[in-house]
Each structure stands twice: as structure tokens, then as C-alpha cells.
Amino acid sequence: MPKAILIDTTKCTACRGCQVGCKEWKNYPPVATKQRGTHQNPPDLGPYNVKLVRFSEHMESDGTVKWYFFPDACRHCLDAPCKSGASLEDSIIQDKETGAVIYTEKTAKENFEAIKSSCPYDIPRLDPKTKRIVKCDMCIDRVRANLLPMCVKSCAMGAMTFGERSDILKLAATRLVAVQKNNPKAQLCDMENVSIIYLVADAPGKYHKYAVADASDSPGYMTRKEMLAGVFAPLRKATKQLQG
Amino acid sequence: MQTTAVETPAALRNIETALSRASTDIPALTPLLTAFGPLLAARARLREAAPGWTGPALVIDAERFGQGAFVLAQTEVGGGFEDMSAHLTGAARTLLPIMEQSFPAIAAELKLLGAAIASGALTPKALASAGFGDAAAVPGVSEQTMAFAASELVRPFVERQAQDLAAQVKGLPWPQTCCPVCGGAPNMSVLRRVQEDGEFLQAHGGRRFLRCSSCSTEWTHKRVSCPGCGCEEPDELLVLRDPARVHERADACKRCKAFVLCLDSGELAEVPDPDVAALTMLPLEIQAKQQGFAPLAEHPWSSL
Incomplete structure (x- = not known):
């Protein structure tokens, strides 16, 4: 049965345990880096960093600054x-x-x-x-050996949950309702199309440029993603209809 | 205290998945898994259909409970599970043929037992009593076979009633090492990673649940302590494990020479059914016994 991971970013404290755990398990070598004035390090995903906790800051209208954390990695799309x-x-x-x-x-x-x-x-x-x-x-x-993915195992805050897709979808829906009470903009990113489902409390574009395939709320880019989202949506719909 | 309630349809799937995985992982145990697997699955099906606790909700004295008076010790109906004898004839029709197939060495005895139950030579009441350890004689059936078969027949009903009773004390403190429902000794333990919706750091190791050998109720207990004597001295506590199967271990105590099997499921994607897990730990159980330790309580297959 297909698996899925729910990444509840409202619980993430950006400890980067998942990032380090992933790198350790894969036995990837260290990469040269430098201080760029952010905790996001290395600056981007790379061949030896396939999991990266992204940090971004946004000024609210009341002058307060909000910090957003996004443990980025492959979404394992259903129709990749x-x-x-x-x-x-x-x-x-x-x-x-x-x-x-x-x-x-x-x-x-x-x-x-x-x-x-x-x-x-x-x-x-x-x-x-x-x-x-x-x-x-x-x-x-690890999964074939009945072990949790390393990022899920190393998540100290319990922000990541691995399991059967049907169970994860139920959990995601429950968590969304709870988070939306205080965060009306909360949403589950591309839940229908991916196996790694992110729960974000605010507009996805504030977390990461590519948080969702169609981040139209993130100005100035996304044309490629918009196109892909548009191309695959009818295909998925047709497949679903065929499968009943 | 936290207890875990087993939802049977999911439990049945879990048993089948765990059996299949164990067979692949440890081919040497396939004969054992093939023998006990169908029995565990059939028991789970019976448990699903069993009536549970049908009497009124019990009045639990929380203070007495906290002092160690388990649920059935507080009932006014004689301190036991409700009579399940009305269901045992049907259970025998289901389970005994499976057991005959799984255990050819005692198949003839099981056939005689089935005939005695069907003819009424062995009354359901006497069968139920035998399931709880009383003697019952059927010509041609050994005492050992009678005890094994009868306890297997009553177990689904006991487990189903225990689920209802455990729910009545959920949340009450229970620091004891015996079962909070029936007072039975644990024959298994599981370290479970409990997903809590809190704002604080989550423990990776998981909480320790002891599992009752009589009614399969699980309850939380201190992680580093011997359930036999309460010893917490690190030098006295010993962990036996096979390096190839690091999630399975026997927690032994040098002081009282007791051990309890333990499944460390903190890292597992799917937690196997505890009975199947215990079945796959038979080599570990044998190893612990060879080193001079005794189990707090045995499984049906422990004496093989």
C-alpha cells in the first residue's frame, strides 16, 4: 500500500535533525559552506544534501517578523x-x-x-x-526493512509522521482543522498529488518558492510549476475516472 | 497509566503482515510461524466477534486502584471475567480444526476433545474452568493438551472483555508490574513511540508497555526497571539481543533471575503484532533460559 509522510511545519523548530539524520544515513560527505547571515545551511539542496531545512523571514503588517521553517525534499509525486x-x-x-x-x-x-x-x-x-x-x-x-525514514525517526518535535497514505490523509485533515483555528490561511500543500504532504500555517510562498507546484501567491515566478500543475491535473483526473 | 486498545480488524491485518514479514526475514522460524500463525489469526477473528464486557460499568475506587487493586479485584461478581461458556462450543468448532492442522502431534487428542465438547461430555462450564486452570478430564486427552486447548478457546473472549475493562481505568495511575485488569503477569513488553500532540520535545525511545500474559492488556511502566523485583540498578539489569535483530531483546535481571521479552518499536515503520513479535523471539527466549533466567510468564510456545 502506498506510503506518505505528513510534515507538520507548525511543529517544526528547525532543529535540522532531519537534515543531519538524512546526511548521516546516506553517508554523504561534508560540503564547504560559509556564513551568509542565515541558519539555512547549506544555502540550497545539493548532491550531498537531499534534505534541507529552509528558513525565511517575513515582516507582518503590524511590524512583527515571522520566521518560517520548511524541511524541503522530494515530494514523491503520485504521477512524477x-x-x-x-x-x-x-x-x-x-x-x-x-x-x-x-x-x-x-x-x-x-x-x-x-x-x-x-x-x-x-x-x-x-x-x-x-x-x-x-x-x-x-x-x-529503511522502509523495506520496516524502519522509519531517517528524517521521520530523527524529528525531535514529532513534526513528521510516516504511514499508510490513507492514514496520513486522515491525520493531515485532522491537523489542518486544528491549525486553522488560529491560522485561517493554513493548508495542506498539493495533498492530492504528492506523498510528502506539508501542513503550512500561512501562504506556502512565504515558506519556500517551490513549496507548492502552483504557488501563485508567491510573486514573480512559478510559470514552470503552473504549467506542470496544469498539464498533469487533467491526466490525474482521467486516471481516477478510469480507476473508478 | 496509558493502555492501548486493540481494534481487531486492524489487529488481524497486522498479524498477517507481521507473519509474512517474519517468514521472509527468518526462514528458520517458518515452521513455528506456520503452526501458530493461523491460530493467532483465528483468535483475532473470534475476538472481533466476541461480546466484550456485557455487565454494568464497574465502579472503580481510584484510590484502591492506585494502591494496586486491579479492576477484577474490585468487582462484586466474584472477581473474574464474565462467564463466556455459552460461546465456547462455537469457538471450539472454529479453533480446534485449525489447531489439529497446526499441531499434528496432538491432533488425535484435539479431535477427541472436539467430540467431547460437541456431545456435551465436556460441558461448556467445565471447559471454561479448564481455560482458567482447573482440571477437566476427557478420556484420551492429556492434561497438558487440555490446558493448552482450553486456554486458547477462552482467550479471545477474555481479551475482548479486557479491552472494555481497560478503557474504564484509562488515565488512572498504575505503577504496578501486574495487569491493571486481571492482575496477570507480563510475558511481553513493547517500547512504543506514542504520538502526542504536545508542544514539547518527543522522546525517541518510546514508552514501555508491559503486556499481560492472561488478557493481553498493555499498560505503561518504568523503562529501566525489572518488572520482577523492581530493581533499577544498571549493573543488575541485562539486555540480551541478537545483533542481527536489534529491535528484539530480552530484558533480564541478575538480581531476581527473571526476564521479559521486549520489542523496541521506536524505529519501526509498522509495529508488528506483539504475539507474532514474541513468536519470532523464541530463540531469544531460549537463550535467556539457557543463561539461567526465567520468564515472568510464558507464551503457549515457550515450552517448545
Whole structure:
């Protein structure tokens, strides 16, 4: 049965335990970085950082500053655009059991720019050493061994919950109702289309440029995502109708 | 005290998934899993259909309960579970054929027992009493087989009643090491990661739940302490485990020489059914016994 993760950003304290846990489990090497005046470090996802806690600050109309945290990683789309954008059959596969979208070693033969530009969340990165395209694989090795994904296991605040998709959707709906009491703009990001579901308390664009595939509230970009969101919506609808 | 209520349809799925996974992970245990698996699944189905506690809600004296007077010790109906004998003939029709298939060595005895129940030679009341440890004689059926079969027949009804009774004391403090419902000893423990909707840091290790050997009720208990003697000295407490299966262990105490099996489920994506988990820990149980430790309470397969 497909799996899903609910990431409740209202509980996230940006401790970056998930980011470190992921890097540890994958045994990724350290990367050179520098102080840029933010706790977001490294500045972006990379071949050795497939999970990144993003920090952003926004001034409210009353003059107060709000801090937003967003543990960013692959959303494991139900109909992954990157999979459709691949030229080789087995370079990007979707695990039937979990729904995890997995990049294989054959991605080294793919056109990185084509794969990257097909992702509505700007996730894929190129490993310069192996030439493979890399991203989160939902800790498929752990999940197959009945272990929680590393980010979920290391989340000290209980902001991440892993489980059957049907259970996670129920939990997400319950949490949304609770959070909306004090945060009317709260929403579940692209819940229908992805396996990694973010609960945000405010407009998604305030958290991250690519928090949702259609972040029209985030001015000045999103054309690619808007296009992809538009392209795949009818396809999903048709598939659902066919499946009854 | 926190207790966990088992919802049977989900529990049944959990049993089947856990059995399948255990068979793949530990092929050497397949014969054992094949023998006890169908029995565990059939018991879960019976539990789902069982009536539960049908009497009036019990009046629980919270103060006495806090001092160790478990639920059934406070009832005015004789301090036991409600009579389930009316359901045992049907349960025997369901469970005994499964047990005959699973345990060919005692199949002939089980057939005789089934015939005695069907003919009325063994009354449902006597069968129920046998399920709780009283002697009952059926020609051709050994004492051991009678005790095993009868206890398996009453267990689904006991467990279902215990679910209702445990709900009545949910939230009350229970620091004891015996079952808060029936006073039974634990034969299993589980470290469960409880998802709490609080604003504070969540413990990764999970809370420790002891599991009753008689009615399968689970209750929270101190993590680092021996449920046998209460010893909390680190030097006296020993953890036995197979390095290949780090989530399974036997928590042993050098002071009282007792042990209880423990499933550390904090890191597991799906927590297996505790009975199936205990079944897969049989090698660990044997190892603990070989080292001179005794279980606080046994499983039906413990003496194999």
C-alpha cells in the first residue's frame, strides 16, 4: 500500500535533525559552506544534501517578523513529472509498494537539465562525481526493512509522521482543522498529488518558492510549476475516472 | 497509566503482515510461524466477534486502584471475567480444526476433545474452568493438551472483555508490574513511540508497555526497571539481543533471575503484532533460559 509522510511545519523548530539524520544515513560527505547571515545551511539542496531545512523571514503588517521553517525534499509525486521527463525506461522508477520515486544509476545517462526542469519543486541535483541525478529516495532501504525514514525517526518535535497514505490523509485533515483555528490561511500543500504532504500555517510562498507546484501567491515566478500543475491535473483526473 | 486498545480488524491485518514479514526475514522460524500463525489469526477473528464486557460499568475506587487493586479485584461478581461458556462450543468448532492442522502431534487428542465438547461430555462450564486452570478430564486427552486447548478457546473472549475493562481505568495511575485488569503477569513488553500532540520535545525511545500474559492488556511502566523485583540498578539489569535483530531483546535481571521479552518499536515503520513479535523471539527466549533466567510468564510456545 502506498506510503506518505505528513510534515507538520507548525511543529517544526528547525532543529535540522532531519537534515543531519538524512546526511548521516546516506553517508554523504561534508560540503564547504560559509556564513551568509542565515541558519539555512547549506544555502540550497545539493548532491550531498537531499534534505534541507529552509528558513525565511517575513515582516507582518503590524511590524512583527515571522520566521518560517520548511524541511524541503522530494515530494514523491503520485504521477512524477520527472519520471515522465526521463528518456530511459529504468532511470527513474516508482516503487509499487511505497510509491517512492527512485533515481537509479541510469540517471547518469539522462539529461540533467531536462529532468530538473520537469520537477515542479526544483528537487533534482547532479552529483558531479558520479554524474548521477540524486534526490531523496524516501529511505527506501529503511522502509523495506520496516524502519522509519531517517528524517521521520530523527524529528525531535514529532513534526513528521510516516504511514499508510490513507492514514496520513486522515491525520493531515485532522491537523489542518486544528491549525486553522488560529491560522485561517493554513493548508495542506498539493495533498492530492504528492506523498510528502506539508501542513503550512500561512501562504506556502512565504515558506519556500517551490513549496507548492502552483504557488501563485508567491510573486514573480512559478510559470514552470503552473504549467506542470496544469498539464498533469487533467491526466490525474482521467486516471481516477478510469480507476473508478 | 496509558493502555492501548486493540481494534481487531486492524489487529488481524497486522498479524498477517507481521507473519509474512517474519517468514521472509527468518526462514528458520517458518515452521513455528506456520503452526501458530493461523491460530493467532483465528483468535483475532473470534475476538472481533466476541461480546466484550456485557455487565454494568464497574465502579472503580481510584484510590484502591492506585494502591494496586486491579479492576477484577474490585468487582462484586466474584472477581473474574464474565462467564463466556455459552460461546465456547462455537469457538471450539472454529479453533480446534485449525489447531489439529497446526499441531499434528496432538491432533488425535484435539479431535477427541472436539467430540467431547460437541456431545456435551465436556460441558461448556467445565471447559471454561479448564481455560482458567482447573482440571477437566476427557478420556484420551492429556492434561497438558487440555490446558493448552482450553486456554486458547477462552482467550479471545477474555481479551475482548479486557479491552472494555481497560478503557474504564484509562488515565488512572498504575505503577504496578501486574495487569491493571486481571492482575496477570507480563510475558511481553513493547517500547512504543506514542504520538502526542504536545508542544514539547518527543522522546525517541518510546514508552514501555508491559503486556499481560492472561488478557493481553498493555499498560505503561518504568523503562529501566525489572518488572520482577523492581530493581533499577544498571549493573543488575541485562539486555540480551541478537545483533542481527536489534529491535528484539530480552530484558533480564541478575538480581531476581527473571526476564521479559521486549520489542523496541521506536524505529519501526509498522509495529508488528506483539504475539507474532514474541513468536519470532523464541530463540531469544531460549537463550535467556539457557543463561539461567526465567520468564515472568510464558507464551503457549515457550515450552517448545
